[in-house]
Amino acid sequence: MRRTQSRYMLASAGLAAVLIAPGALAEKSSPSSPLWSQANQYYDPVEMAKAREELLAEGGSQRAWFVLFNQLEAQLGHNEDSFYWNGQASYGGDINKIWLKTEGKSSLEFGDVDDAEIQALYSRAISPFWNAQAGVRYDIEPDGLAHAVVALQGLAPYWFEVDASAFLSEKGDLTARTEFEYEFLLTQRLILQPRVEANWSLQDVPERDLDTGLNSIDAGVRLRYEIRREFAPYVGVEWQASFGRTADMIEAAGGKAEQTVLVAGVRTWF
Template sequence: MEARDLDIGTQFAWDLSAWYGGDIDKLYFATEGDYLTGAGEDNGTERAETRIAWSRAFAPFWDWQLGARRDWKPDHPNRDWGSIGVQGLAPYRFEMDATLFIGEAGLSQLRLAAEYELLFTQRLILTPRLEANAYGKEDTRNGIGTGLTTLEGGLRLRYEIRRRFAPYIGVNWERQYGDTADFSRAAGEDIQTTSLVAGIRAWY
């Protein structure tokens, strides 16, 4: 859970995941989204995403996943997707995640994400992260174009008070591209945001 300082208000973002199973097979669940406050009539949940998947190891430190996802956004149609992807630890200890989503009416999305942990000490850790999203078909009802739609990058510095509990601070940057950016401009929305963030990372 983290707070982001935006020009229009404070955005609270959540990113939660859980799994059940063993070393080979797991049932994986994840949810993420944004909630805006301090923006008057625009207060509320901006978007939410929920995923469930079966994950199976196929090599040391690598799993493939087969599952489903639902997107929710106020005043926009919900979207349901099937998904197939891989995630794992690449050379030089980069954590990689590549997922292809197939949706209704021929919609498709490719999501690529990578992050790395740089240890200053055993407790003080810097995590750079980059995520790219691309769509194969225009979704005008949700303001999404074809090709590369968004890039998001971040730097977060955490201090592990305990192994399972760490507050952090950082910066997050996001930009839209192509027709997606044009849709946002037409709606009077920013196509690029940079925000200071603070949050808590915990696992059980």
């Protein structure tokens, strides 16, 4: 028992030395590093390799999954009431992950799905607070269109959550989306969350009612109460607006280019 503990302590000491030494990341990645494998001088290298593997598993190299629906809400407007969802899930380690993202809107009155998309992305940490992502997006509605995706997701200074994505469709159209969120902790359970989403297009896409430049902005604020950290109902208000010829095309089709909606929903994760 004492020999096993000694091996584990030596493996821990080797890991600590790697983490605090200059050039630690480069040395840590090398199996022949004198810092990482110095205990091999005293114990069987095979046994020490197993001890280091167990140490890494207990120290943060585990694979983990996470599912978050940031918005599951009813949006109550002047002309039509809608159900909106915005969620994401991830699986992987600290550096490499697989992400799934989904967003969409349907009519509460008729049940018709107006917009629905899903993204599958590979994500790699490029700094302590930022992930670079790449993958594919498929628009289930309105027209079954596929896109290539590159994205940057993380925390900006002062703890602003940022998700910026660029999309290249199979038809060659280039669009982009930027999302910004912030959380004001009024109490430990009562949280005010401003959120802004902006959509852009590099060219006109008439079949999607998109004009060149900034097409639309959804800017809102939600006040939630965390009954549990994993379950938080909220209420709020959101301003939704389209611009330029995008607004003209929406109004010509009988839609509303600008409106303010009341929202009520739940934020949940597990």
